[in-house]
Amino acid sequence: MPDQKNFGFIGGGNMGEALIKGLLRASLCAAGHIHVFDVSPARLRDLESTYGVRCRTSAAEVADSAQAIFLAVKPQHMEPALDGIASHLSRSQLIISIAAGIPISMIADALPEGQPIIRVMPNTPALVLQGASALARGRHATDEHMDLALGLFRSVGTAVEVEEKLMDAVTGLSGSGPGYVLLIIESLIEAAVLLGLPRAVARELVLQTVSGTAGLVRETGRHPAELKDLITSPGGTTIRGLHVLEERGLRGALMSAVEAAALRSSELGKK
Incomplete structure (x- = not known):
């Protein structure tokens, strides 16, 4: 993508900053071609001093300056x-929303007819450029628009396209999933401390165990159950632990958690 394309951010919070960092790290544009507006002047000054982006005094100024505009607000x-950008847009500008639960139809109703819109559900690991994002296109967004957006979000992790009707499922899985994984990490650390390991050692071992196992699944391409069988010896330690987890219903609890979060996302979207 040529450097001359300008990107705009309305909202400079954590996720907006992660995307700015990803754009710059991937050399998708120069800092001077990133225009940011946030209601906090202090936040804008921080982004400007850290990344060299161009700060704007209103959302309208961002709309006047950028070909692709991220709606990174709550x-x-x-x-x-x-309302602040509607009268400043043309159909050549792509709108990318990362606001949770806001359907494309609501955004489209507030903007000029024919505006290309892409809705994104990112997750918090994007803050360390390890995110998992799902993108859904509005009816005026072309393949070219989607390719652009996918490239942008792949600069902060993994990105896939889904139908908008699946966004609640994505929210329950990858949107809320870091919370489930963090609870598991915390529990494993506490178990190690209970057994006498120093907390710093427990933390290091657990973090590497979790990230290494994810890497094993990714790199081998094998089904998690198949890999699990490889490390589960007859009468061994792993099968003993797995037996307890099955007895306590870990598998069903995780499935129910994803389902509950997806249903809640649907409720919030309707509001």
């Missing part, structure tokens, strides 16, 4: 953000 702030 859901409750979406309506005023859209």
Whole structure:
């Protein structure tokens, strides 16, 4: 993508900053071609001093400056953000929303007819450029628009395209999933401390165990159950632990957690 393309951010919070960092790290554009507006002047000064981006005094200024505009605001702030840019847009500009639970139809209703829109559900590991993002296109977003957006979010991790009707499932899985994984990590650390390991040692071992196992699944391409069988010896330690987890219903609990979070996402979207 040529450097002359300008990107705009309405909202400079953690996720907005992660995307800015990803754009720059992947050399998708120069810092001077990133335009940012945030309601906090202090936040803008921090982004400017850290990344060299161009700070703007209003959402309208961002809309006047950028070909692709990220709506990186909280859901409750979406309506005023859209009001601030609607009259400054043309159909050549791509709108990319990362506001959780806000459907494309709501954004489209507030913007000019024919505006290309892509809705994204990123997750918090994007803050360390290890995110998992799902993207859904509005009816005016072309393959070219989607390719651009996928490239942007792949600069902060993994990105896939899904139908918008699946975004609640994505929210329950990868959107809320870091919370489930963090609980598992915390529990494993506490178990190690219970058994006498120093907390720092327990933390290091657990983090590497989790990340290494994910890498094993990714690199081999094998089914998790198949890999699990490889390390589960008859009468050994792993099968003893797995037996307890099955007795306590870990598998069903995780499945129910994803389902509950997806249903909650649907409820919030309807509101």
